Amino acid sequence: MDELDRNIVTLLGADARMSVATLARRLKVARSTIQARLERLESSGVIVGYTIRLGEAAREGRLRAAVLLTIEQRAQAAILTKLKAVPEVERAVTTSGRYDLLLQIAAPTTQVLDNVLDQIEAMTGVLTSESLIYLTTRLDRAV
Known part of the structure; x- marks a missing residue:
């Protein structure tokens, strides 16, 4: 480019x-x-689509969380397959360091969020999880 x-x-x-x-x-x-x-x-794959970015007004009423997972490496493919079936999981990325996967989750209520977290933690191969609930967005430069 x-x-x-x-x-x-x-x-x-x-x-x-x-x-x-x-x-x-x-x-x-x-x-x-x-x-x-x-x-x-x-x-060339630099642009893969055209979309909209939702502002805070559209995100109101949605609880968002980052979930950090430590997993058994041999279970990664199976875990990712299961995560694809969970509509509240917006993004899953591999990471370096102490955690293996970082998930971005959005749910309409605390009850749904809690159920999703329980579902993820119960997946075979998930060793540990840590959840961080988003409170206020102070800066967002994501495209």
Whole structure:
């Protein structure tokens, strides 16, 4: 990616609905250049989709938590398969250090969150878990 590609990604990260014409105008390049760059960014896997970011108003009424798991390594594939079936699990990433997996969870109530945490902790191969409930978002630069 060169500077133009990074600028395109930055602008689309702020507003995924921005038109090709608007991108071209803001970046002072031809519309056809933007279109070609977008096609290349998409085909190379740099851009895999266009979406919206929910603000705090949309997140109200949802409890969010990070769950840190230590797991038996031979059980990782089975655990990930089971996690995919839990709709409240938004993201699962492997980590370095003391924990093996970091999960991001969203639930509508404390009861649902508690049930999800119990379900995860009961999975075969989960050795330990630590849950961190999100309180207030102070900074969010995620695209």
